Amino acid sequence: xxNYKNLVLIILIGFLMSSCLPGGGNNNVLEPAGFxxxxxxGWIAPFSLIVGFFNESISIYEVNNTGWWYDFGYYMAIISxxxxxxxxxxxxxx
Numbered sequence: 353x354x355n356y357k358n359l360v361l362i363i364l365i366g367f368l369m370s371s372c373l374p375g376g377g378n379n380n381v382l383e384p385a386g387f388x389x390x391x392x393x394g395w396i397a398p399f400s401l402i403v404g405f406f407n408e409s410i411s412i413y414e415v416n417n418t419g420w421w422y423d424f425g426y427y428m429a430i431i432s433x434x435x436x437x438x439x440x441x442x443x444x445x446x
Contacts, residue, residue, distance in 0.1 A: 375411035390422040394429025
C-alpha cells in the first residue's frame with residue numbers, strides 16, 4: 353500500500369511540474385511570466401531541460417516574461433536550488 357501511495361505521489365508531482373514548464377504556452381505577450389513564475393521555473397529547470405530533449409516547445413526559460421523581475425526570481429531559484437546559498441551558510445559556520 354505504501355508503494356502505491358508513493359507512485360501516485362510521484363505521478364501527481366510529475367503532472368504538476370509538466371503543466372507549468374516554460375515554453376508550454378501558459379504565458380504569452382498579454383500574460384507574461386512574473387517574479388514568482390521565475391522562481392518556479394528556476395526550481396524546475398533541471399526537469400525542464402530533460403523534458404526539452406523530447407519536446408521542442410519546452411525550454412528552460414520563459415521568453416514571454418516581465419523582464420528584470422522574472423530574471424531575478426529565476427536566477428535566485430537557480431542559485432539557491434543547486435546549493436549555492438547552502439554553501440554560503442556552511443562557510444560562515446566554520
